Amino acid sequence: MNDSDPRFQAARLVLALRQAGVTDHGVTEVLERSPRSEFVPRPFEDDAWENVELPIDCGQSMTRPVTVGVMLQALDVHRDHMVLEIGTGTGYVAALLSRLGRRVYSVERYRTLVDKARLLLDRMHLSSRIEVRHADGLNGWPEAAPFDRVLLMGLVQELPEDIARQVGKGGVVVMPVERNGQGVIVRLQKQPDGAFAETVVGHGGFAALQPGIAREL
Numbered sequence: 001m002n003d004s005d006p007r008f009q010a011a012r013l014v015l016a017l018r019q020a021g022v023t024d025h026g027v028t029e030v031l032e033r034s035p036r037s038e039f040v041p042r043p044f045e046d047d048a049w050e051n052v053e054l055p056i057d058c059g060q061s062m063t064r065p066v067t068v069g070v071m072l073q074a075l076d077v078h079r080d081h082m083v084l085e086i087g088t089g090t091g092y093v094a095a096l097l098s099r100l101g102r103r104v105y106s107v108e109r110y111r112t113l114v115d116k117a118r119l120l121l122d123r124m125h126l127s128s129r130i131e132v133r134h135a136d137g138l139n140g141w142p143e144a145a146p147f148d149r150v151l152l153m154g155l156v157q158e159l160p161e162d163i164a165r166q167v168g169k170g171g172v173v174v175m176p177v178e179r180n181g182q183g184v185i186v187r188l189q190k191q192p193d194g195a196f197a198e199t200v201v202g203h204g205g206f207a208a209l210q211p212g213i214a215r216e217l
Helices: 006-019 025-033 042-047 065-075 092-098 111-123 161-165
Strands: 082-086 103-108 130-134 147-152 167-179 182-190 196-203
Touching (some): 065 092, 065 196, 082 092, 092 111
Parallel strands (some): 103 130
Protein backbone atom coordinates (compact mmCIF):
# COMPACT_ATOMS: atom_id res chain seq x y z
CA MET A 1 0.00 0.00 0.00
CA ASN A 2 1.57 3.30 -1.08
CA ASP A 3 0.91 6.82 0.15
CA SER A 4 -1.43 7.55 -2.79
CA ASP A 5 -3.71 4.64 -1.91
CA PRO A 6 -7.02 5.98 -0.50
CA ARG A 7 -6.92 3.37 2.27
CA PHE A 8 -3.52 4.62 3.39
CA GLN A 9 -4.68 8.24 3.18
CA ALA A 10 -7.80 7.47 5.21
CA ALA A 11 -5.74 5.65 7.85
CA ARG A 12 -3.34 8.60 8.02
CA LEU A 13 -6.29 10.95 8.56
CA VAL A 14 -7.59 8.79 11.40
CA LEU A 15 -4.15 8.93 13.02
CA ALA A 16 -4.13 12.73 12.72
CA LEU A 17 -7.60 12.86 14.26
CA ARG A 18 -6.51 10.75 17.22
CA GLN A 19 -3.39 12.86 17.71
CA ALA A 20 -5.69 15.90 17.89
CA GLY A 21 -7.77 14.22 20.60
CA VAL A 22 -10.62 13.00 18.40
CA THR A 23 -11.24 9.56 19.85
CA ASP A 24 -14.99 9.21 19.32
CA HIS A 25 -15.28 6.10 17.13
CA GLY A 26 -18.42 7.30 15.38
CA VAL A 27 -16.71 10.53 14.32
CA THR A 28 -13.44 8.94 13.16
CA GLU A 29 -15.35 6.25 11.29
CA VAL A 30 -17.58 8.67 9.40
CA LEU A 31 -14.58 10.78 8.39
CA GLU A 32 -12.67 7.70 7.31
CA ARG A 33 -15.55 6.34 5.23
CA SER A 34 -16.68 9.62 3.63
CA PRO A 35 -14.21 10.50 0.87
CA ARG A 36 -13.59 14.25 0.93
CA SER A 37 -12.57 13.95 -2.71
CA GLU A 38 -16.26 13.79 -3.66
CA PHE A 39 -16.71 17.34 -2.38
CA VAL A 40 -13.56 19.18 -3.45
CA PRO A 41 -13.09 20.99 -6.77
CA ARG A 42 -11.44 18.71 -9.32
CA PRO A 43 -8.07 20.54 -9.37
CA PHE A 44 -7.61 19.70 -5.68
CA GLU A 45 -8.73 16.06 -5.65
CA ASP A 46 -5.20 14.85 -4.95
CA ASP A 47 -5.17 16.90 -1.74
CA ALA A 48 -8.59 15.79 -0.53
CA TRP A 49 -7.29 13.51 2.24
CA GLU A 50 -4.70 16.03 3.43
CA ASN A 51 -5.33 18.02 6.59
CA VAL A 52 -5.47 21.33 4.76
CA GLU A 53 -8.04 23.95 3.87
CA LEU A 54 -9.03 23.82 0.22
CA PRO A 55 -10.52 26.61 -1.91
CA ILE A 56 -14.04 26.23 -3.25
CA ASP A 57 -16.37 28.48 -5.27
CA CYS A 58 -17.44 31.97 -4.20
CA GLY A 59 -14.12 32.70 -2.50
CA GLN A 60 -14.86 30.23 0.30
CA SER A 61 -12.85 27.31 1.61
CA MET A 62 -13.27 23.83 3.05
CA THR A 63 -12.26 23.48 6.69
CA ARG A 64 -9.39 21.17 7.60
CA PRO A 65 -10.77 17.66 8.21
CA VAL A 66 -9.13 17.37 11.63
CA THR A 67 -10.79 20.62 12.68
CA VAL A 68 -14.08 19.22 11.42
CA GLY A 69 -13.46 16.12 13.53
CA VAL A 70 -12.84 18.21 16.64
CA MET A 71 -16.09 20.09 16.04
CA LEU A 72 -18.13 16.94 15.40
CA GLN A 73 -16.81 15.26 18.52
CA ALA A 74 -17.76 18.30 20.58
CA LEU A 75 -21.19 18.40 18.93
CA ASP A 76 -21.90 14.81 20.05
CA VAL A 77 -24.58 14.04 17.47
CA HIS A 78 -26.86 11.06 18.18
CA ARG A 79 -29.04 9.08 15.81
CA ASP A 80 -32.27 10.80 16.90
CA HIS A 81 -30.93 14.35 16.62
CA MET A 82 -32.15 17.14 14.38
CA VAL A 83 -29.14 19.21 13.31
CA LEU A 84 -28.82 22.75 11.98
CA GLU A 85 -25.67 23.65 10.04
CA ILE A 86 -24.81 27.23 9.10
CA GLY A 87 -22.47 27.36 6.10
CA THR A 88 -23.13 24.47 3.71
CA GLY A 89 -20.15 25.03 1.44
CA THR A 90 -19.84 22.00 -0.83
CA GLY A 91 -22.02 19.86 1.44
CA TYR A 92 -19.18 17.80 2.94
CA VAL A 93 -19.94 18.48 6.61
CA ALA A 94 -23.68 18.14 6.01
CA ALA A 95 -23.00 14.69 4.57
CA LEU A 96 -21.00 13.73 7.67
CA LEU A 97 -23.74 15.04 9.96
CA SER A 98 -26.41 13.08 8.07
CA ARG A 99 -24.54 9.88 8.86
CA LEU A 100 -24.44 10.73 12.56
CA GLY A 101 -27.89 12.25 13.15
CA ARG A 102 -31.47 11.90 11.97
CA ARG A 103 -31.92 14.95 9.74
CA VAL A 104 -29.78 17.92 8.74
CA TYR A 105 -30.95 21.42 7.83
CA SER A 106 -28.13 23.37 6.21
CA VAL A 107 -28.15 27.07 5.30
CA GLU A 108 -25.83 28.77 2.78
CA ARG A 109 -25.77 32.39 1.59
CA TYR A 110 -24.25 31.65 -1.84
CA ARG A 111 -26.70 30.29 -4.42
CA THR A 112 -23.86 28.77 -6.47
CA LEU A 113 -22.82 26.64 -3.51
CA VAL A 114 -26.41 25.72 -2.68
CA ASP A 115 -27.11 24.50 -6.22
CA LYS A 116 -23.93 22.45 -6.41
CA ALA A 117 -24.35 20.97 -2.93
CA ARG A 118 -27.92 19.90 -3.71
CA LEU A 119 -26.85 18.15 -6.90
CA LEU A 120 -23.95 16.39 -5.21
CA LEU A 121 -25.94 15.26 -2.17
CA ASP A 122 -28.70 13.98 -4.43
CA ARG A 123 -26.18 12.04 -6.50
CA MET A 124 -24.87 10.48 -3.28
CA HIS A 125 -28.42 9.53 -2.23
CA LEU A 126 -28.25 11.75 0.86
CA SER A 127 -30.80 14.38 -0.10
CA SER A 128 -33.62 12.56 1.72
CA ARG A 129 -31.84 13.32 5.02
CA ILE A 130 -30.40 16.74 4.20
CA GLU A 131 -32.28 19.89 3.28
CA VAL A 132 -30.25 22.83 1.96
CA ARG A 133 -31.61 26.38 1.93
CA HIS A 134 -30.35 29.53 0.23
CA ALA A 135 -30.81 32.10 2.98
CA ASP A 136 -29.16 34.23 5.65
CA GLY A 137 -27.63 31.67 7.98
CA LEU A 138 -27.62 34.07 10.92
CA ASN A 139 -31.41 33.74 10.97
CA GLY A 140 -31.23 29.97 11.35
CA TRP A 141 -34.20 27.88 10.18
CA PRO A 142 -37.06 28.84 12.53
CA GLU A 143 -39.82 26.65 11.10
CA ALA A 144 -37.71 23.49 11.55
CA ALA A 145 -36.75 24.32 15.16
CA PRO A 146 -36.10 23.28 17.84
CA PHE A 147 -32.74 21.71 17.03
CA ASP A 148 -30.82 19.26 19.18
CA ARG A 149 -27.50 20.28 17.69
CA VAL A 150 -26.27 23.40 15.85
CA LEU A 151 -22.96 23.76 14.01
CA LEU A 152 -21.68 27.11 12.74
CA MET A 153 -18.99 26.76 10.08
CA GLY A 154 -17.90 30.38 10.25
CA LEU A 155 -16.64 32.85 12.83
CA VAL A 156 -19.08 34.85 14.95
CA GLN A 157 -18.54 37.25 17.83
CA GLU A 158 -21.33 35.61 19.81
CA LEU A 159 -24.20 33.21 19.27
CA PRO A 160 -26.80 34.97 17.08
CA GLU A 161 -30.02 35.58 19.03
CA ASP A 162 -32.23 34.01 16.36
CA ILE A 163 -30.21 30.81 16.43
CA ALA A 164 -30.08 30.74 20.24
CA ARG A 165 -33.89 30.71 20.32
CA GLN A 166 -33.93 27.70 17.97
CA VAL A 167 -31.80 25.48 20.22
CA GLY A 168 -33.88 22.89 22.07
CA LYS A 169 -33.68 22.07 25.78
CA GLY A 170 -30.26 20.66 26.58
CA GLY A 171 -29.17 21.35 23.00
CA VAL A 172 -25.56 21.90 21.97
CA VAL A 173 -23.99 24.52 19.71
CA VAL A 174 -20.44 24.31 18.39
CA MET A 175 -19.00 27.39 16.72
CA PRO A 176 -15.78 29.34 16.18
CA VAL A 177 -15.41 32.69 17.94
CA GLU A 178 -12.62 35.23 18.31
CA ARG A 179 -11.03 35.55 21.73
CA ASN A 180 -8.03 37.80 22.40
CA GLY A 181 -7.33 38.01 18.67
CA GLN A 182 -7.36 34.25 18.16
CA GLY A 183 -9.94 31.90 16.72
CA VAL A 184 -11.21 29.33 19.19
CA ILE A 185 -13.90 26.68 18.88
CA VAL A 186 -16.44 26.66 21.70
CA ARG A 187 -19.15 24.25 22.77
CA LEU A 188 -22.29 25.79 24.23
CA GLN A 189 -24.89 23.70 26.05
CA LYS A 190 -28.31 25.12 26.77
CA GLN A 191 -29.21 25.06 30.44
CA PRO A 192 -32.69 24.71 31.99
CA ASP A 193 -32.83 28.49 32.54
CA GLY A 194 -32.10 29.16 28.85
CA ALA A 195 -28.50 30.28 29.43
CA PHE A 196 -25.57 28.57 27.70
CA ALA A 197 -22.62 26.94 29.47
CA GLU A 198 -19.43 27.36 27.43
CA THR A 199 -16.40 25.11 27.01
CA VAL A 200 -13.43 25.78 24.73
CA VAL A 201 -12.72 22.65 22.69
CA GLY A 202 -10.07 23.73 20.20
CA HIS A 203 -8.51 26.35 17.99
CA GLY A 204 -8.94 27.13 14.32
CA GLY A 205 -9.02 29.95 11.82
CA PHE A 206 -12.36 30.61 10.14
CA ALA A 207 -13.73 33.32 7.91
CA ALA A 208 -16.49 35.35 9.51
CA LEU A 209 -20.10 34.43 8.82
CA GLN A 210 -21.58 37.27 6.79
CA PRO A 211 -25.18 38.47 7.20
CA GLY A 212 -27.65 38.43 4.33
CA ILE A 213 -27.73 36.58 1.03
CA ALA A 214 -24.97 36.99 -1.54
CA ARG A 215 -26.44 38.96 -4.44
CA GLU A 216 -24.28 37.86 -7.36
CA LEU A 217 -23.13 34.37 -6.43
